[in-house]
Amino acid sequence: MNIIINKKVFAAIMITTLILAVVFVKGSADGTIPGSEADPVVTLSYVELKSEQTKYYIDSLIAKNNQDIVDLKTQLEQKNQEILNLQETVSQLSSDKGFEVVLLNKDKTLLSGAGAELIVRSGKVTAIKGTNGGLANITSAKDLNTGDAVVLNNLLISSRDDGRGIKASIDSYLLIRGSYTVK
Template sequence: MKRSRLYKKSGILALTIVLGIAFVHIVQIVNAATAEPEAEDEIILASLDYVDDKINSLKSSLDEMTKKYEEAQERLEEIESYGKFVPLELTKDQILIAGESAEIILRGGKALAIGGEGGGLSDITSGSGADVNTDQEVPLNHLLLISRDDGRGIKVISEKAWVLVKGPYTIE
């Protein structure tokens, strides 16, 4: 008899738990079905001044980025042009002043070296490690390296000279 009472009480307890869980789930389903959608239909109000300020801010940012892009493009083109030898035809008494890290090859004609404060033109081809100093004749087909931007270059002494230059330079 004691056993049957225990089974009856535990059956009622189990039924109560199952009905409670079912009730909680039904309440959640009803709440989910009647809930309003999130921010889909909401209208956000902003003043015209705020919107204009944001547009002007974006325009100025775009202008700055465009300017930086154009400057970078110009610099890239300048760097790319330094990567190739440029053939030049110079006449008597013209002076070619090379910038830092420039390279010169005298292909034809005669020219004298113009040294700078730190020395002459580094003759890479000679193998001796000697510089071609001021007023020395520049040898044909030798690669000359200009290490600094201190006025180094060559002066043409023949009627014409043909030179290959890589890097920054000016002709006077």
């Protein structure tokens, strides 16, 4: 009888184990959501969804990089223009350091800018007084007024841009450093 009880107990344990195994397997199979990370089988719709998400992400990165490139090109063009402007300024400053040879034709007037320096090298010219005074003759320490003859090879300085200058009676050569206008 012991053997029969042991067989009955063994059979009950086996049936219980089998039922638990079926419930466990069925529960774990039904517990996963298709397309989730726990699902070992990947569906076509899941792959297509992930592919579209990846494509959108990559496209957004490309668009951002393209915009960054456009911004950098704009900045580069601005910096190149600044460089050109600075080179032009340096060139002007370099040329402003020396005197410029100017031919002032007969009956023409040269109006000097503020800080301009003039030296009459040949010819015959007279001074023109500005609204605030005349040309300063640095060599002779005199202030030249309208009609005063300018001595050759004397350094003249125009302190203001107020209409001061010189007028040529005959063709005359000058050395000028600074701004001026010929009329």
